[in-house]
Amino acid sequence: MFKNVYNWIDERLDVTPIWRDVADHEVPEHVNPAHHFSAFVYCFGGLTFFITVIQILSGMFLTMYYVPDIINAYNSVEYLQTQVAFGQIVRGMHHWGASLVIVMMFLHTMRVFFTGSYKAPREMNWVVGMLLFFVMLGLGLTGYLLPWDNKAYFATKVTLEIANSVPWIGPIIKEFLQGGTIVGAETLTRFFALHVFFLPAVLLLLMVGHFIMIRRQGISGPL
Amino acid sequence: MAHGKDSKEKVVFVGDSRVKRGSGFITPPDYTAYPGKSEAFIPNFLLKEWMVGVVVLVGFLVLTIAEPAPLWFPANPSASIIPMPDWYFLFLYQYLKLPYASGDYIVLGTIGVTGVAFGSLLLAPFLDTGKERRFYRRPIASSLMILSLLAIVYLTNTAWHHYKVEMADSGQIPENVQREEKAAENRAKGLPTTSGNQQKEVAIVDKENPAMESFKKAGCVSCHAADLKGASGPSLRGVGDKHNKDDILKIIKEGFNGRMPAQYDSAIAAGLTDKDIDNLADWLSKQKAEAK
Numbered sequence: 001m002f003k004n005v006y007n008w009i010d011e012r013l014d015v016t017p018i019w020r021d022v023a024d025h026e027v028p029e030h031v032n033p034a035h036h037f038s039a040f041v042y043c044f045g046g047l048t049f050f051i052t053v054i055q056i057l058s059g060m061f062l063t064m065y066y067v068p069d070i071i072n073a074y075n076s077v078e079y080l081q082t083q084v085a086f087g088q089i090v091r092g093m094h095h096w097g098a099s100l101v102i103v104m105m106f107l108h109t110m111r112v113f114f115t116g117s118y119k120a121p122r123e124m125n126w127v128v129g130m131l132l133f134f135v136m137l138g139l140g141l142t143g144y145l146l147p148w149d150n151k152a153y154f155a156t157k158v159t160l161e162i163a164n165s166v167p168w169i170g171p172i173i174k175e176f177l178q179g180g181t182i183v184g185a186e187t188l189t190r191f192f193a194l195h196v197f198f199l200p201a202v203l204l205l206l207m208v209g210h211f212i213m214i215r216r217q218g219i220s221g222p223l
Numbered sequence: 224m225a226h227g228k229d230s231k232e233k234v235v236f237v238g239d240s241r242v243k244r245g246s247g248f249i250t251p252p253d254y255t256a257y258p259g260k261s262e263a264f265i266p267n268f269l270l271k272e273w274m275v276g277v278v279v280l281v282g283f284l285v286l287t288i289a290e291p292a293p294l295w296f297p298a299n300p301s302a303s304i305i306p307m308p309d310w311y312f313l314f315l316y317q318y319l320k321l322p323y324a325s326g327d328y329i330v331l332g333t334i335g336v337t338g339v340a341f342g343s344l345l346l347a348p349f350l351d352t353g354k355e356r357r358f359y360r361r362p363i364a365s366s367l368m369i370l371s372l373l374a375i376v377y378l379t380n381t382a383w384h385h386y387k388v389e390m391a392d393s394g395q396i397p398e399n400v401q402r403e404e405k406a407a408e409n410r411a412k413g414l415p416t417t418s419g420n421q422q423k424e425v426a427i428v429d430k431e432n433p434a435m436e437s438f439k440k441a442g443c444v445s446c447h448a449a450d451l452k453g454a455s456g457p458s459l460r461g462v463g464d465k466h467n468k469d470d471i472l473k474i475i476k477e478g479f480n481g482r483m484p485a486q487y488d489s490a491i492a493a494g495l496t497d498k499d500i501d502n503l504a505d506w507l508s509k510q511k512a513e514a515k
Binding site: 140158 | 237242244259260262268275279280284286287288293294295297302304306307308311332333345352353355356357361372416
């Protein structure tokens, strides 16, 4: 039955090569911690992906309660934190996961750097990876404001002042992020939109590129 | 033709569509050239990876339960807070306070060093183009990276240390701790534990009073709005908490602080009697937030 359905779809869309590209490959010994424990350094990329999935899932659940406006944002976060069943855990996962994903991504970057894995022919994948890093930092920055508490408010003011000090384009960046002349209602909705729609979209696109490239090129060889 | 089973074309489409019929999949690199045993990704390796993932997940969940995500008091622009970015921005935050990266040299700080550092990180493969991969045979790249890492650790630590000292000097306790203590106190007393901004709307007292009609007729609504919430003038809900009847009569007759002109003559012109105005002032003085 399933086989017939699969064949029916495969006949029309030729999906076999797609999943075989994803699934059907081998893991060489030098990256497999089962053979050499020191190869655990090759796990950080996978763990970054794992935490990113956690971030996406927990974030999706947070938006069920979060209200992006300056009157209700704090109240909705506090309600989620103190009243909703498991709300504290879901928010905790998103909060600590944001730090953990930076840690994992940093370790992954260092592994790639110190094993020289970014060298030809993998230059493009490194550039995409660095862009992923910047997008992730952007996600951390925009997500920081969303609870609309004092920490968020004052840190964002400082960030926008720093953005403002960039020559020529600084004031433009500041006004774009701030959505006006003060940190207020517009800033919160902008950061929310960036955090929930724009940056994750870019993140997912870059991740697809990252993974296609690693499948095309294979993992770098032993040193 | 690029269609059909027997096509000799390089690219063959499925049916009459533009979906390419694959000739197989991307051939994975041949790891037999490497010494040692390779392992199938699915299921062997992925199963082990998943087991590690589960351990990580459990540890992570234990962290989230043991250490709830901090929440401070609601944003209040007039609060005195030592601003603090998230920890992974601390090095940048501290760096931009250095004398040669701030003030007159801010361009050097933002574009000069930061831009060059992140730019060269982004373009590392095009700067470090040698064939050698081992880090100890790439002294320039490796030492630059190690130096940057040391700088990041140093700057992060300095920023955190300054923050601690500032907090201790000003005698502040982190707000998330304060909030939790306050919530615990209120819980013990049976009060609401929320720190959120409670939007209490002051109701209009005695809405059916004929003074409401006078209020509209005399044109007060043009500044104070028909719902008394105020427009160009202030809200009059709860005005009885601030002014008594005599004050209000005086304000109607003489104006207020130069911002509200005297209204007595125009009210009379609009057809109100002295009694109506007296009644209006009386009604306004009863507009108290905690009435009932």
